[in-house]
Amino acid sequence: MLPFSRVAIIGLGLIGSSLTRAVREHMPTVRLTGHDADPAVRARAVEIGLVDDVTDQAATAVTDADLVILCVPVGAMAEVAAAIAPELSNGAVVSDVGSVKASVIEAVQPLLPAGTHFIPAHPVAGTEHSGPDAGFSTLFHNRWCILTPPEGADQTAVARVTDFWTKIGANVEIMDARHHDLVLAVTSHLPHLIAYTIVGTASDLEDVTQSEVIKYSAGGFRDFTRIAASDPTMWRDVFLANREAVLEILQRFTEDLTALQRAIRWGDGDALYTLFSRTREIRRSIIEEGQDDARPDFGRTHE
Amino acid sequence: MLPFSRVAIIGLGLIGSSLTRAVREHMPTVRLTGHDADPAVRARAVEIGLVDDVTDQAATAVTDADLVILCVPVGAMAEVAAAIAPELSNGAVVSDVGSVKASVIEAVQPLLPAGTHFIPAHPVAGTEHSGPDAGFSTLFHNRWCILTPPEGADQTAVARVTDFWTKIGANVEIMDARHHDLVLAVTSHLPHLIAYTIVGTASDLEDVTQSEVIKYSAGGFRDFTRIAASDPTMWRDVFLANREAVLEILQRFTEDLTALQRAIRWGDGDALYTLFSRTREIRRSIIEEGQDDARPDFGRTHE
Numbered sequence: 001m002l003p004f005s006r007v008a009i010i011g012l013g014l015i016g017s018s019l020t021r022a023v024r025e026h027m028p029t030v031r032l033t034g035h036d037a038d039p040a041v042r043a044r045a046v047e048i049g050l051v052d053d054v055t056d057q058a059a060t061a062v063t064d065a066d067l068v069i070l071c072v073p074v075g076a077m078a079e080v081a082a083a084i085a086p087e088l089s090n091g092a093v094v095s096d097v098g099s100v101k102a103s104v105i106e107a108v109q110p111l112l113p114a115g116t117h118f119i120p121a122h123p124v125a126g127t128e129h130s131g132p133d134a135g136f137s138t139l140f141h142n143r144w145c146i147l148t149p150p151e152g153a154d155q156t157a158v159a160r161v162t163d164f165w166t167k168i169g170a171n172v173e174i175m176d177a178r179h180h181d182l183v184l185a186v187t188s189h190l191p192h193l194i195a196y197t198i199v200g201t202a203s204d205l206e207d208v209t210q211s212e213v214i215k216y217s218a219g220g221f222r223d224f225t226r227i228a229a230s231d232p233t234m235w236r237d238v239f240l241a242n243r244e245a246v247l248e249i250l251q252r253f254t255e256d257l258t259a260l261q262r263a264i265r266w267g268d269g270d271a272l273y274t275l276f277s278r279t280r281e282i283r284r285s286i287i288e289e290g291q292d293d294a295r296p297d298f299g300r301t302h303e
Numbered sequence: 304m305l306p307f308s309r310v311a312i313i314g315l316g317l318i319g320s321s322l323t324r325a326v327r328e329h330m331p332t333v334r335l336t337g338h339d340a341d342p343a344v345r346a347r348a349v350e351i352g353l354v355d356d357v358t359d360q361a362a363t364a365v366t367d368a369d370l371v372i373l374c375v376p377v378g379a380m381a382e383v384a385a386a387i388a389p390e391l392s393n394g395a396v397v398s399d400v401g402s403v404k405a406s407v408i409e410a411v412q413p414l415l416p417a418g419t420h421f422i423p424a425h426p427v428a429g430t431e432h433s434g435p436d437a438g439f440s441t442l443f444h445n446r447w448c449i450l451t452p453p454e455g456a457d458q459t460a461v462a463r464v465t466d467f468w469t470k471i472g473a474n475v476e477i478m479d480a481r482h483h484d485l486v487l488a489v490t491s492h493l494p495h496l497i498a499y500t501i502v503g504t505a506s507d508l509e510d511v512t513q514s515e516v517i518k519y520s521a522g523g524f525r526d527f528t529r530i531a532a533s534d535p536t537m538w539r540d541v542f543l544a545n546r547e548a549v550l551e552i553l554q555r556f557t558e559d560l561t562a563l564q565r566a567i568r569w570g571d572g573d574a575l576y577t578l579f580s581r582t583r584e585i586r587r588s589i590i591e592e593g594q595d596d597a598r599p600d601f602g603r604t605h606e
Contacts, residue, residue, distance in 0.1 A: 075572075099522075124522045127599035128586070138605040143521055173518075183515050186505050188522025194497055195523070197563055199582040201556045202489050212486050214588045215476075218446055219402075219427045219491025220498070220530045222595045225586035227523045232579035239567045239575055250564055253504045254557075260500055261553055264542045269378075272542055276535035279502040283431070283528035285517045292525045296430035298601035302441040 002027050003163040004093070008065035010058050010080055012036040012045045013231070014126060015097050016071030017135030020050045022168035025137045035061040036132075037072075044132045059087040067164065069121075070096040070108075075237035078107040090115040093157045097123055099184060099234070100241040101148040101177035109150060117157035122146045122180065123170060124188070128229040141169035142290050148177040185245035190253060192227050192235055193246065199228040223298075305330050306466040307396070311368035313361050313383055315339040315348045316534070317429060318400050319374030320438030323353045325471035328440045338364040339435075340375075347435050362390040370467065372424075373399040373411075378540035381410040393418040396460045400426055402487060402537070403544040404451040404480035412453060420460035425449045425483065426473060427491070431532040444472035445593055451480040488548035493556060495530050495538055496549065502531040526601075 007023055007030050009016045016034070023030050034051035035058045036042050045054045055061040062068045062084045072080050077098060088094065094116055098104045101120050109118050125143035127134065145165040149158050162172045175183075202213045202221065213221065239246055263271040287294045310326055312319045315337050326333050337354035338361045339345050348357045358364040365371045365387045375383050380401060391397065397419055401407045404423050412421050428446035430437065448468040452461050465475045478486075505516045505524065516524065542549055566574040590597045 124519045126522075129599045134599065136605070141605050144518055146519075179510075183511050183519055184522055186508065186511050187516055187519040187524040190504075191501065191523035191527055193563060194501060194560070195526075196579055196582055197560045198494065198497060198556060199585055200578050201493075201552075201559045203581070203585060204559075205489065205552075205555070207482075208486050208489050210585070210588075213490055214585065214592050214594065215447055216427045216449075216486055216490040217589050217594050219429075219487055220494035221490040222586075222589050223498075223526055223530055224494055225582070225589055225595070226601060227526055228579075228582040229586040230579075232576050232583075235579050236572050236575040240570055240572055243567055243570070246567060247564065249504075249508075250560075250567075252508065253501060254560070256504045256507075257497070257500045257553075257557070260496060261550065264546055264549060267543055267546070269539050269543055272539040273535050275503050276499055276531075276533075276538050278506070279499055279528070279531040280535075282502055282506060282513070282517065283525075283532040285513075286520050286525050286528055289517050291517065291520050292528070293601070293603045296432045296437065298529060298596070298603065300596045300601065302439070302444050 002030060003160040003167070004030065004067035006031045006033070006065045006067070008061045008068045009034045009051065009071055010061060010068065010084065011071035012041050012050055012132045013071065014130050014134045015123070017045070017050055017132040018137065018139040019069060019071065019168075021135055021137035022140060026167050026169070033061040033065060041132055048132065050132060058083045062092070063087050064089060066092055068092060068094045070094070070098070073234045073237040074098045074100050074104055074241045077104050078111065081108040081111040085111050085113055088113060088116050093117045093119055093161060095119050095121045095161055097121060099188065099238050101180045103241040105148070105150055105177055117154045118150065119153060119157050119161045120148045120177065121161060121165065122148070122184070123165070126230070128226050130231045138169065140165070143170055144173055145170040146173050146175050146180055148175055148180050150177070181242050181245045182248070185242060185249045189238055189242055189246050190249050192230060193239065193250065194253070195224040195228040196235070198224050305333060306463040306470070307333065307370035309334045309336070309368045309370070311364045311371045312337045312354065312374055313364060313371065313387065314374035315344050315353055315435045316374065317433050317437045318426070320348070320353055320435040321440065321442040322372060322374065322471075324438055324440035325443060329470050329472070336364040336368065344435050351435065353435060361386045365395070366390050367392060369395055371395060371397045373397070373401075376537045376540040377401045377403050377407055377544045380407050381414065384411040384414040388414050388416055391416055391419050396420045396422055396464060398422050398424045398464055400424060402491065402541050404483045406544040408451070408453055408480055420457045421453065422456060422460050422464045423451045423480065424464060424468065425451070425487070426468070429533070431529050433534045441472065443468070446473055447476055448473040449476050449478050449483055451478055451483050453480070484545050484548045485551075488545060488552045492541055492545055492549050493552050495533060496542065496553065497556070498527040498531040499538070501527050
């Protein structure tokens with residue numbers, strides 16, 4: 001038995017188009033509708049057959065849908081929610097894939113009509129590529145999808161959304177929205193902020209050329225450029241929407257970096273060695289838990 | 304015609320053992336000797352046949368060698384140089400693979416006897432793994448090896464070392480040692496410092512558990528754990544040996560991070576968007592230059 005039979009995906013970028021592909025693969029009888037604000041993306045979605053019906057208006061896509069998933073940048077959630085609200089069926093479940101949860105709940109929840117259920121979700125998965133061609137059906141396999149149902153949320157709706165994500169290969173976890181925002185500030189938002197910063201710093205030096213940075217990037221720098229190539233609109237919105245948690249974690253990071261800076265300045269090799277020794281363990285655990293590639297150097301080809 | 308016929312590798316870890324494998328593959332007639340300070344590594348080197356002769360003393364390995372490559376942590380270079388100096392043949396070329404060059408030249412050069420040639424080198428290649436089993440013959444393929452010959456270095460020796468690295472698949476660049484240290488502070492040392500820091504920060508939080516950090520690491524964090532799993536002794540030595548350049552680049556990074564922090568605090572979305580948009584270009588160039596994997600998500604498997 002399928003948890004939903006008519007699914008609408010609003011936003012057909014990397015995540016939205018991966019979702020439609022995953023639904024096609026695992027729940028082929030589901031009727032899929034889709035919308036994207038960008039006419040070029042809509043045209044491409046038609047061309048590659050991402051959904052059964054691509055609509056020009058978001059509201060038209062959600063008519064009759066029993067599950068609507070908002071796959072737009074966090075800053076665009078409220079506008080989309082307002083646009084679809086009048087067309088939502090009674091009993092429809094609305095969900096999203098935003099990387100920040102408390103602010104999305106605050107923005108979206110009040111706009112949805114009585115009789116609908118908002119069950120926010122965040123699949124912790126992605127690549128550095130964007131757009132409808134970047135998606136693929138296995139993106140969520142063995143990745144975690146975190147649901148942050150607001151207090152008093154309908155438990156049947158939560159169970160159905162859980163079933164939906166499980167069917168496309170994800171593991172589901174339920175979490176408080178504020179706690180989600182703090183956890184993701186550590187495991188996702190700060191890493192992106194730092195990667196963007198270091199790539200920016202390296203581009204702006206006077207004594208080291210851009211060409212040198214590129215040539216010798218295999219020394220470590222190139223690892224940072226992957227996530228610094230992520231979608232700029234999405235990430236601008238994440239930092240604006242999760243300001244407090246990001247600033248809190250950034251403060252901790254800066255303190256730790258300052259301590260290391262001081263150890264380098266004073267030649268305190270023991271302090272450096274102690275930190276550098278205990279960071280191996282965490283990578284080992286990530287690999288054991290199936291959250292990263294065990295092959296050396298991310299399995300990069302050496303030909 | 305081979306540039307060298309008897310090569311001694313001192314230090315049989317990731318880099319040293321990759322070198323012996325590459326020499327075997329591309330210059331099979333070369334006689335290879337090797338030494339490692341760790342008896343367990345020596346025993347393993349014998350077991351897997353890394354070299355023709357594993358010696359208990361570094362000095363014994365270099366007798367008759369026409370090329371000696373020091374593959375030990377930067378902080379151990381002087382001790383090894385002093386140990387081998389009495390046994391070096393007249394005309395022997397001594398090189399190394401250290402990630403810092405000015406301090407290695409300063410430490411090693413004065414210890415080598417007249418009639419030998421010191422041609423420092425740094426192959427910009429590696430993985431997060433260590434030890435004699437971690438090496439592989441293609442590690443240096445299409446990677447850059449930077450030579451930093453001191454003023455007045457013998458040009459024939461430089462040409463022979465260039466030939467050696469080219470034969471095992473690397474591209475060779477000649478650079479001033481101080482400039483090398485600044486360039487690598489950007490493309491390698493700062494990235495490692497930041498990766499070690501953020502992995503440390505994430506391990507030390509009170510409100511986010513280690514298990515949460517591991518589970519949700521696919522949001523970006525896991526990319527940093529790879530280089531934070533690198534050899535602690537090697538990296539302690541790099542930061543102690545390249546203090547000035549690292550502190551200079553770190554200062555720039557901190558300024559840039561502070562500017563972003565301020566943009567987040569004041570909700571300056573335009574500043575964030577501007578930076579996030581220009582960092583994509585540099586990754587594209589790295590891929591075009593063959594210095595990283597073009598596949599999304601580093602080609603990680605999604606099964």
